[in-house]
Amino acid sequence: MRNLTGHILFAGGGTAGHLFPGLAVAEYLREQAPRLRLTFAGTGKAFEQRHVERAAFDYVTLACRPFPRSAADALRFVAENFSGYYAARRYLRGQRVSLVVGLGGYASVPAARAAAGMGIPYLLLEQNAVPGRATRWLAPQAVTVCSAFEGLRPQLRKGCRVRVTGNPLRKSLVEHTAAQHNLPDRFGGRRTVLVLGGSGGARSLNEQAPRALYKAGAVLHGWKVVHQTGDRDVARTTELYRKLGIAAEVAPFLEELPRLMRESHLAVSRAGGTTLAELAASGLPAVVLPYPAATADHQRKNAEVFAAAGACRIVDEHGSGRLDDRLAQAFIELAADHPQRVRMAQAMATLARRRATQRVAQCVASLLADGRLAVA
Structure with missing residues (x-):
């Protein structure tokens, strides 16, 4: 070559x-x-x-x-x-x-x-x-x-x-996860939830994830929150976390995303193909909200492949009940179930190419x- x-x-x-x-x-x-x-x-x-x-x-x-x-x-x-x-x-x-x-x-x-x-x-x-x-x-x-x-x-x-x-x-993501991917080590130390609003900003996710984390309450006590908002929503999301009393790290774009994925314990994201591939390379279990207006509903189809393998939990944006309540329930169940998160992480890693x-x-x-x- x-x-x-x-x-x-x-x-x-x-x-x-x-x-x-x-x-x-x-x-x-x-x-x-x-x-x-x-x-x-x-x-x-x-x-x-x-x-x-x-x-x-x-x-x-x-x-x-x-x-x-x-x-x-x-x-x-x-x-x-x-x-x-x-x-x-x-x-x-x-x-x-x-x-x-x-x-x-x-x-x-x-x-x-x-x-x-x-x-x-x-x-x-x-x-x-x-x-x-x-x-x-x-x-x-x-x-x-x-x-x-x-x-x-x-x-x-x-x-x-x-x-x-x-x-x-990207090489930085594949190299880091290949060299340092170690599930037992990951699940020691302070736990982190990584919220990925996407490069363009997912408005509903940026609005509802902070509220859901607040509603999850004591189950997520001591968890670190890192939230990528995209350019449009950074100020609004930062202010929402402040009002809710959550000390989150909020940024429009996470330059250190490979490291953060490697160190996190749970992700919340849309279900674009590249995002899911990055989660798989990182072995990072996720709660995913497929974008409902995606062409041909492709994000739901992506998510279904990963959910069928046991790698993620799908929350429908337009499902019955309040979105922040349903997100909070997913957080509560997964935060409290360490063995389930480990199984999901292992399933996610098997999907990596x-x-x-x-x-x-x-x-x-x-x-x-x-x-x-x-x-x-």
Whole structure:
């Protein structure tokens, strides 16, 4: 792999769940194939640019718009995405791009469609158990779809190529958990609950988790609370914890997330594919609230895979009764049941695919080396 040359464009992002798998693959390729040129193309969101530039990759912005949810959005969708498509064609031609890696979401569409029109191969990363609209649209012309979950192929058009690789994870997370994953040690010392509101902020989780922790009362006495809110909700959530008398550590984004996952005893989170993969790599049991408005209800499908293995507890956002009461009940039951948390942690760890980054990178390398995928 060290002698590989070419220019790879990682297209997409917008959220941590789409961006971080791409960064994981790009960082691995930079180590293993230092002659490659690696560039990211995205929406221009500050979060996206900050993390790409911090990882020392070049970044370009391509105009794009989410798939329309109403007729009123359709014209703007067509106009902006055509603009992005032609800008992508100019970039691919002018910068001699050899391969496009679509990271998922609407932001991957202009570059992948432009690549298809120019005869440049592209592959896709699909982080969820249900393919997103971008994956459904782009998969027929993709060299392959690298899937985090089993069972994706039947959900795509006949003839689409799928390889189950797992979800690529950042080196810091995989290395730490591989070297230091020790369940008995984890469950000694001060216990920590980690609340993950996501990079974009999960408003209902950010509002209800503090109230649920308060209602759990004495069962969680002595537990440390660390809460990632996303940029929008940090001030509001900090003030809510203050009013409830809970000494929580609140931040918009947790730079030390691998360490915190390794040291925590219970997580509360949405059920995005990348978040669940990180929890699995950390062997961290979780209470998950699938985002009810997710396309094709994919977060619930993700969560059901993990719940079936005994790795998480699902709490429906729109279930019967108050959400904070139902969350509090889950906290009370799991906080008081140490053996159950250990069993869930062990089940979570069995779902980890620790070599996912290498598997995706090998797909990329084989395409650059001889234009086709190596046999798995």
